[in-house]
Amino acid sequence: MKLGFLVDLNLCMGCKGCEIACKVENEVPLSTWRLRVKYIDLGTFPDTRRSFTPLRCNHCENAPCERICPVSALHYLENGIVNVDSARCIGCAGCMMACPYGAIYMDPETNTADKCTYCAHRIESGMMPACVVACPVEANIFGDLDDDHSNISLYIMEHKGAVQVRKPEKHTTPTHFYVGGGNQTLNPLAHQRIEGYNLFNDITHLDHVGDPHHGIIDRFLAPFAGHEKVDNTSLIESATTEESHEQEGGH
């Protein structure tokens, strides 16, 4: 069995239902995303259109994150899912440096690496991933790539020539495919990020990597002294008081 994902970008309407479902299902903390939908505006007014691209872990067959992980916290399941064991992760962030898709983040609650697991816990119980269930237009197609009669295999065969993966030049062999994508939607260097062009401006970003309540010293003392419980409320509070991790020169 080799599980895979296909997103038909012609169907996606950018409702972000998948993003929310993922957040809720996996209790993904604020400031971090296992799955996100990116909006890109193309053209110049009045000849414009907007494209939506759901982005998640590509569960590569040749995963750089699995290769660089020093303790096998990132590992393959038998069904091809690249899973993450947060109890083993040492938080070196090597996987974040290795993933060409920026799909891995440092969980601010556990101080370990985390990412989309194709909802491995739901798969185990015979359920579909939360994002697939939530999608109102069935743009997310999930199934067994080894099974010629699965929905995803049939969809790939039906759209032969139009099926793409992100960054094929990296030779990571993703099991996550797109139909209806273009260079502007799948190549992060083909579109610009211009100040003031966002749909929402003056957004307060929780700009940190890892737990903002854990400075370097705290990380060492935490097992003995305990520490303040970190939840979404405290993360919001910290956003207004903490300096950004970039200003601190790292973590």
Added chain:
Amino acid sequence: MVESTINATQAVVTLDVPIQGIVWGSIITVNMWAKSIGTGVVFLAAFLWFRHSKDDMPNLRWTMPIIAFVALNVFLLFTLIDLHQPYRMINIFLHPHWTSSITVGAWLASIFLGIITLLMVIGVADAFPSLGGKKNKLAAIARNNSGLYEKIMPFLVFLAIPVTTYTAIIMAQSSARELWQAPTEVMQMIWAALMAGSAALIFISDAWSKEARKDLALVLTFSVFFSFAMYMSEYFFSFKSAEAETVLAYVHSGGAYNIEFWFGMTLGFIIPFFLGMSYMKSENMTLLKFAALSALVGLFFVKDVWLKIPQMLPLS
């Protein structure tokens, strides 16, 4: 005019999450910088002992392992404090994943530090016969096995090569950062070790022979020259991929990282090169020490820029 109205040239992100930013920051720079010193002094000591008699560098036998010991402990300390779960560092030894260069590097560096510690104990015990008195068993054992130092040294030099270069392999495995995906990284690590090693030893070379000091100056001058040439090649010519090109174009366009890069280049490479050259003629130790200090400071800044800039690109 028409070119600005078509989709192909106008694609703007209007809603997305913020870019993750710099994850491996200055802590990792210190880590690499300190490792360069720790392995560099081993290379230089081997080179000097090969070229000169031990009497030309009377304190090298015990100072080299002390410098390496301190530098490697700084390196390991900064490795540890960069981890979000520092106590789980032990998992690298309990659950090693051998495809990871982080794992291989941690094991090699630990073995390397163990051997350096052994050499330090022997070297210090030999250099200070009265240290610890006659009852000190450790000093006595060290003195009785003094010959072990010279037997181990070739193995240590051999081990210093992978310990120096494994960071380049980590960078090669960091496939999201294409600027680091370069064969030049391995050579840069070796040049950095030679730079940092010669610079560190210059500070303890007051009592050395002139010829030995000239060799130190020569290694420093050569290594800063070739390292500078390689950085310049990468900076101006190495447009090997769209991502690397974007990163370099960002630095070329100015800003804080451009200033830090050229500050580092001037301090770390250009100034030490000319000071090193002038030492060959003048034999002025003050100039040479200034060259060494300048090289060490400049190397830090250049490594810092090269580490951070690829992390500023959006990956998806």
